[in-house]
Amino acid sequence: MAIPRAAKTQRRTRIQEEKEEQILEAALDVFAVSGFRGSTIDQIAEVAGMSKPNLLYYFRTKEAMHRSLIDRVLFTWLEPLRAFDAEGNPENEIRSYIRRKLEMARDFPRESRLFANEVLQGAPHIEDELKGPLKELVDEKAEVIRVWAKAGKIAKCDPYHLIFSIWSTTQHYADFDVQVRAVLGQGKAGEGRFEDAARFLEQLFINGLKGHAPQSES
Amino acid sequence: MAIPRAAKTQRRTRIQEEKEEQILEAALDVFAVSGFRGSTIDQIAEVAGMSKPNLLYYFRTKEAMHRSLIDRVLFTWLEPLRAFDAEGNPENEIRSYIRRKLEMARDFPRESRLFANEVLQGAPHIEDELKGPLKELVDEKAEVIRVWAKAGKIAKCDPYHLIFSIWSTTQHYADFDVQVRAVLGQGKAGEGRFEDAARFLEQLFINGLKGHAPQSES
DNA sequence: TGTAATGTTTACCAGTCGGTCAAATTATCC
DNA sequence: GGATAATTTGACCGACTGGTAAACATTACA
Structure with missing residues (x-):
């Protein structure tokens, strides 16, 4: 039957x-x-x-x-963000979040492109997931970042746009791989590009978010 | 006939x-x-x-x-990068490059998505443009940035990855618009999101690339 | 070992795809 | 206004699309 x-x-x-x-x-x-x-x-x-x-x-x-x-794929894809720990050291958390996301871009580029394609085309099949579970998770982690900023542990900044910029910079190496390779050319497009990217992004985000001393409240 | x-x-x-x-x-x-x-x-x-x-x-x-x-579309799309001026003040140049790219993401999202789709799918129709004119332009501007870094006007960093990160963060607001809106929700997803993004990105890149004083040469 | 459930394939369908053709319509210019 | 060139369309083509039906093959299990 x-x-x-x-x-x-x-x-x-x-x-x-x-x-x-x-x-x-x-x-x-x-x-x-x-x-x-x-x-x-x-x-x-x-x-x-x-x-x-x-x-x-x-x-x-x-x-x-x-x-x-x-x-x-969606579940595992959000794993790095879930691992973002409110109790941890802000600098370390951001650094390892970047590193994890970059590793995923390197090791699971197809998964990244699957989402990119979907979202790019208007997310007709995953709108609910975006507005539901994804938004909730991001809201939660954004709040963590906001608290860190308020405490002066990192610079005051919009936590949502911080998360967006980590997503975009890291996933770029999966989604726009062809372009990255084309621009870097034969010489620099080897696997070392992920190490270079990691170094650059950590520098960018860590320096870019240096907290302004203890800083007075309210 | x-x-x-x-x-x-x-x-x-x-x-x-x-x-x-x-x-x-x-x-x-x-x-x-x-x-x-x-x-x-x-x-x-x-x-x-x-x-x-x-x-x-x-x-x-x-x-x-x-x-x-x-x-x-390709020609106009690269206009902001072409405008990148070696003679200008590094901080200003980077700031206005970000701003221009973000304006394009806001005003020409379809053009951004057209490229994103193309590159995402392996760039079968524009490989030559990427390896030719695009690479040459990026090489040229990367050299400018390298010189700035060497002179201590901005932090030492890989200029290619700097350019990639500006591309990805700004275009994210066009290509992943649906996701950005979903995450920001009703309240924050209005047109103001581009202003918020601009503020955040300028802060990130300017602070992230602060030059280390005059710095000795060689 | 038999037999019922599970798995696989060939042939096929109706609708859509990129693209052609010749006929019909419209603009151009004297 | 008429000849000529430019434009537009309906009808159509073979290849491909997502999906089905039913016959066939294989496995699991008594």
Whole structure:
């Protein structure tokens, strides 16, 4: 009868586990490059090395694949921000947040591009996630930063725009990789570029946010 | 016999001028959102308010439209960087570069997204421009910054990554507009967000690059 | 080992894609 | 006003799109 469709049955078989993994892996490849509209099931099927109807056996529609991919990636993608610790030393927290985000741009560029494509195209599939969980998390961490600034531990600044600028500078190395490589040219475009970027960004943000001494309150 | 195709004839008629303008305007709307692969001629035709064969009378192919659009936008897009003046005061130059880039993100978000889409998808249509004219311009301006740093007018830093970070932070407000709005929420997502962003970014970059006193040479 | 559930494939569908063609319409210029 | 060139359109093409149906193959399990 075959009603599997990956969710109906309580326990997923080993083969389901494997195939779904294989499909999402291929889908990530394709969606990350062409976005949702620009990607086709046939492309994904080819990359995954299976027939199109076979893909559609595990994911009923193209949207279901995309949805599943986004859901899985979104959680891990926000991990670095979640790790942002209110109790920690501000300078260290910012420094390691930058470093972690940069590592993700280096190690998971496809995931970064998947989101970039989605948001760039108006986030038609993840608007709720942005306005809900994402906003809440950012609000929480922005408050932490605001308190640090108020206490003079870092410079007074808009915490939201600080977060945006860390996102954009780090993800730039994944999303605009082609451009970065083109501009740096043969010589400087090697893997060392991430180390250079890390050094520069840490310098920029740490110096840029140096607290103004203890500073009086109110 | 009508061989116009917009380029064969030396002098372009008023009507050609107008229609091509109209088409490129519509194409910008569509390409900026969906990227090249994700956009269709029919969509563009509908936005432009003309029939599909009529579009194809002025631009032989979808690629020709895209090409034409990119060529036209690329020049103006790099204008702010070109204006970067080696003779000027470093702090002022950086400040006004940021401001100009941010104004472009605010006033020409579609153009920003057009490029973002293109680069994100591997820049299949503009690789040459990136490796050629763009790289040359950036090399030139990076040298200016390097000299400033060497003279102690600004902090020692990698000029390429400085430029990347200005690009990414400013364009973020165009390319990731939906996300920015979602995170800032109803209250703070108004037009004032560009002023807030400008203030933050100027603070970040100016403080982040404060020169270390005159500093000895060699 | 049999059989029922699971997994895979071939053939196919209706709608959309980029693009063509010839006929019809409109502007231009004498 | 008429000839000529420029513009516009409806009808159409083959290739591709997301997705389906049903036959076939494989696995799990009694």
